[in-house]
Amino acid sequence: MALNQQNPAQPDLNLLQAIDMVAKDKGIDKTRLIKTVEEAILKAAQSAFGPTRELEARFNEDSGQVDLFQYMTVVEDVADEDREIAVEDAQRLGLEAELGEELGFQIFWHPSDAKKAAEQDKEFGDLLNVKQARTAFGRIAAQTAKQVLIQRVRDEERDLIFNEYKDRKGELIKGVVRRFEKGNNIIVDLGRTEGILPFREQTPRETYRPGDRIVAYVKDIDREARGPQVILSRSDPKLVEKLFEAEVPEIYEGIVRIVACAREPGARSKIAVTSRDADVDPVGACVGMKGSRVQAVVQELRGEKIDIVPYDRDPARFVCAAIQPAEVNKVIVDEADGRMELVVPDEKLSLAIGRKGQNVRLAHHLTGWRLDIISESKFKQMEEEAISALQQLDMVTEPVARSMYRLGFRALEELAEATEQELAAIPGIGGEEGATKVREAAEQTMERLRQGRISAALSRTEPLSERERFLFVRGVGERTAQLLEEAGYRHVEDVNKEEEDKLAIKTGLGIKKARAIKQGAEQFLQNEWKVIDSARKEAVKAAQDSKTVVAPASKATL
DSSP states (O other), rough: OOOOOOTSSSSSSSHHHHHHHHHHOOOEEEEEHHHHHHHHHHHHHHHHOOTTEEEEEETTTTTEEEEEEEEEEEEEEOOOTTTTTHHHHHHHHTTOOOOOOOEEEEOSSSSSGGHHHHHHHHHHHHOOHHHHHHHHHHHHHHHHEEEEEEHHHHHHHHHHHHHHGGGGGTEEEEEEEEETTTEOOOOOOEESSSEEEEEGSEOOOOOOOOOOOOEEEEEEOTTOOOOOOOEEEEOOOOHHHHHHHHHHHHHTTTSSEEEEEETTTEEEEEEEEESSSTTSSSHHHOGGGGGGHHHHHHHTTSSEEEEEEESSHHHOOOOOOOTTTSSSEEEEEETTEEEEEEOOOGGHEEEEEEEEGHHHHHHHHHOOOOOEEHHHHHHHHHHHHHHHHHHSSSTTTTOOOOOOOHOOOSSHHHHHSHHHHHHHHHHHOOOOHHHHHHHHHHOOOOOOHHHHHHHHHTTOOSSOOHHHHTTTSSOHHHHHHHHHHHTTSSSSSHHHHHHHHHHHHHHHHHHHHHHHHHHHHIIIIIIIIIHHHHHHHHHHHHHHHOOOOOOOOOOOOO
């Protein structure tokens, strides 16, 4: 598309032809192109002739060029020479005009209008004062028109691409690898346009060469992107879902539904599926005859392992299916904390956890539950330790402690926080009266243990962990300390500064417990911590003094 003026006799026919060509080839409205060129020429004219002039650019279809006009108002006294003309000067120049009337002058700027420009300078040169600026403007006008046409074509093409691909967001798309850009981004030829596969969206251990065919997930369409607008992904979990949708007719038809998908790109994925039809096995539908369907997906993902899990409304059953291939002997559900403990046979522990924790991590993302994997022997040990801890209360015998454990009371802290109605339901507790005694005894025992920890810390020289400092706070046991840490409270000072309602929401402990913990943290920092810190500093200093060795005097050299 050449817009350079090669022939002075008919220079802008090239511009007209270019506009027609672009409108036809690119499918862009010719009127919009003409308006864009007019705006560009007008902007260039204002830069060349001065921004205060009242100018108008109008495309002339007959001549194929942009005509430029300057308008001036007839006034009695001229205040703005660029916009106004005195009535006396208008009459002297032979212009029939009355006060307030607007006169229009065509500014002949194009080389093909050189003769008309000379006549205009001779007749109205002193009035318009455009002779010097006209020469500079003539040189840049054609280049401006060319540049603005190219830019308009680019903008229109980007709009067309956006409108074409915006509805394809969230779909699979096929393309061909064309080249690699800085930062290891891959440019993919999609036919009408190019897409970009950013390095962060690539799957580890996958390599490509120019010319390779690629299937990717359309993650986003970025209208404002400087480069390709279509953002592709090979690492998004949605890619796995869309691949199964393409391979499994039952998913495409809506009979089988993918409930959730968890993925570690290039290594392993888990998908949870369910069926609307009782006669259709969702797992079997995804696996296919002799594994043909799932193998097609695995092949497209270049060997990535895929576990297909049956979805179950019962969270415990769903989690047990998600942790496969490991077997689960027992599940302990903590709904308030969104956590489950899975007890597995000792020999299946490593299988349940997976390589570098991969299996349990994927199961967590798939189900949304926080999972703790415990071996059967470890679970029995923890059970005996918890029962022994509960038996620290005088009125709690071993049978009662085991009943408490079965009902979910695993620590003194949980007994201290329970209501009398909850405790009264424990066999052998002695009704509400016994429940009151158990709760009070639990509170007293927790406080005694806390004071014992503080006494032991006074003479310690090694640094105290933040978990230990949390346990110095009244009402905080191991469970509460863990919840505080998981909620982002790393120090006792963080709890002290937090608002009660936010503390309750973040930890899930409830406003009553949150208020008690905040009060305990404040009292600890104001009183007990100062005593502990001072005593420990003295202990450290005493230890350093005891290790100080006086070096013997050196012998004189003879």
